[in-house]
Amino acid sequence: MNxxxxxxxxxNIQSVLYALERIGMTAVVTDDPSLIQSADKVxxxxxxxxxxxxxxxxxxxxxxxxxxxxxxxLGICLGMQLMCRHSEENNxxxxxxxxxxxQKFTTSIPTLKIPQMGWNTIxxxxxxxxxxxxxxxxxxFVHGYYATIGxxxxxxxxYILTYSAALQKDNFYGVQFHPEKSALVGxxxxxxxxxx
Amino acid sequence: MLTKRIIPCLDIKDGRTxxxxxxxxxxxxxxxxxxxxxxxxxxxxxxxxxxxxATVEKRKTLSELVNKxxxxxxxxxxxxxxxxxxxxVSVLLQNGADKISINTAxxxxxxxxxxxxxxxxxxxxxxxxxxxxxADGKWYVYLNGGRQKTDTLTTExxxxxxxxxxxxxxxxxxxxxxxxxxxxxxxxATLSSTLPxxxxxxxxxxxxxxxxxxxxxGKADAALAASIFHYKELAIPDLKQxxxxxxxxxxx
Numbered sequence: 001m002n003x004x005x006x007x008x009x010x011x012n013i014q015s016v017l018y019a020l021e022r023i024g025m026t027a028v029v030t031d032d033p034s035l036i037q038s039a040d041k042v043x044x045x046x047x048x049x050x051x052x053x054x055x056x057x058x059x060x061x062x063x064x065x066x067x068x069x070x071x072x073x074l075g076i077c078l079g080m081q082l083m084c085r086h087s088e089e090n091n092x093x094x095x096x097x098x099x100x101x102x103q104k105f106t107t108s109i110p111t112l113k114i115p116q117m118g119w120n121t122i123x124x125x126x127x128x129x130x131x132x133x134x135x136x137x138x139x140x141f142v143h144g145y146y147a148t149i150g151x152x153x154x155x156x157x158x159y160i161l162t163y164s165a166a167l168q169k170d171n172f173y174g175v176q177f178h179p180e181k182s183a184l185v186g187x188x189x190x191x192x193x194x195x196x
Numbered sequence: 197m198l199t200k201r202i203i204p205c206l207d208i209k210d211g212r213t214x215x216x217x218x219x220x221x222x223x224x225x226x227x228x229x230x231x232x233x234x235x236x237x238x239x240x241x242x243x244x245x246x247x248x249x250a251t252v253e254k255r256k257t258l259s260e261l262v263n264k265x266x267x268x269x270x271x272x273x274x275x276x277x278x279x280x281x282x283x284x285v286s287v288l289l290q291n292g293a294d295k296i297s298i299n300t301a302x303x304x305x306x307x308x309x310x311x312x313x314x315x316x317x318x319x320x321x322x323x324x325x326x327x328x329x330x331a332d333g334k335w336y337v338y339l340n341g342g343r344q345k346t347d348t349l350t351t352e353x354x355x356x357x358x359x360x361x362x363x364x365x366x367x368x369x370x371x372x373x374x375x376x377x378x379x380x381x382x383x384x385a386t387l388s389s390t391l392p393x394x395x396x397x398x399x400x401x402x403x404x405x406x407x408x409x410x411x412x413x414g415k416a417d418a419a420l421a422a423s424i425f426h427y428k429e430l431a432i433p434d435l436k437q438x439x440x441x442x443x444x445x446x447x448x
Binding site for chain 1: 197198199200201236241266267268270271272289290291292294317318319320363364388389390392393394415417418447
């Protein structure tokens with residue numbers, strides 16, 4: 001199994017590598033197009049800001065490369081949001097793999113903090129990404145923007161409103177939460193992705 | 197529903213876990229990696245590692261230890277102690293830390309909050325405040341592990357730090373720390389209801405009811421404790437079951 005983690009100017013890339021190592025797997029962290037294209041599985045992580053990340057990807061033609069990948073691809077957090085059509089974060093056009101929109105959380109209730117930070121449940125789980133993951137399992141989230149519910153939604157979470165905790169279209173998967181930090185549930189999801 | 201977080205804190209000195217009473221009388225509480233793995237298994241929601249000697253002795257936080265922890269545990273963790281520069285932060289994040297905690301260095305040079313937030317994201321910048329309620333009834337900011345008083349009110353410093361980009365506040369009450377008599381509910385509630393970021397309450401947690409109080413009256417988003425977990429006075433699964441039974445949203 002040849003897994004690649006896409007290296008770009010976003011945080012938590014090492015954490016994803018360490019998570020794979022914890023479950024006895026390994027990966028190459030790279031932005032080399034040929035290595036990414038020839039991988040069996042591609043993980044597109046990310047914590048950071050949408051427009052800066054998109055600019056970085058475009059400068060290296062990684063935006064086109066990612067969109068044209070044929071093997072299973074897993075976007076995590078910002079990675080998933082960048083796979084959507086558009087993000088309200090600095091009004092950024094994104095990769096357009098998923099039709100869902102990325103919007104900013106807004107609320108007038110002061111006890112609901114933005115960004116959402118912590119453990120929340122995921123439900124209405126679909127696809128093999130969630131094999132052996134029970135409904136209402138807890139996952140760890142850190143995000144101020146969310147993807148709307150749509151045709152590609154394969155998991156939902158409630159915070160202020162109901163939004164997409166995960167998306168899927170063809171070979172592309174995305175999760176809003178951090179499986180690399182979501183204890184045993186997260187490890188199962190990573191194993192499931194590698195087994196796709 | 198987003199759940200309240202229980203966060204064991206591991207104070208690190210010379211690679212071992214220690215916990216003082218009122219910031220003094222340090223005593224050995226065990227191997228930090230062993231403890232970290234145990235807490236993750238028991239259902240801790242996050243972990244905090246503070247290299248408590250770093251500021252005083254001008255030592256860098258133990259990045260090697262962080263790397264070992266990152267390879268062992270599968271929940272988020274924060275590292276603090278002696279962090280001053282972007283390079284310090286970068287090294288810790290590269291070694292697997294999810295967030296960094298800054299205290300005295302941020303007070304002395306508040307611009308680092310802004311630069312850390314810009315370069316690494318607000319979500320990984322935790323501002324730790326050691327605070328003490330003085331005879332005048334007001335809460336003041338203390339520096340250098342509680343040894344140096346300032347004239348700055350905690351509410352003012354917290355607001356400024358959040359405006360600069362701090363993504364979370366770790367608030368330790370020196371009046372309560374180590375006493376096991378309960379958290380500082382008033383100042384915690386004040387910060388939580390006036391600031392848009394999560395507040396982690398610290399100092400004084402001695403029994404399950406104290407955690408219930410800090411999540412309800414204290415309006416805290418997370419609660420941190422050390423010695424009661426290290427010395428097995430309160431087991432995390434029992435605490436979380438108690439809170440769940442009392443209707444607090446908790447990850448079980």
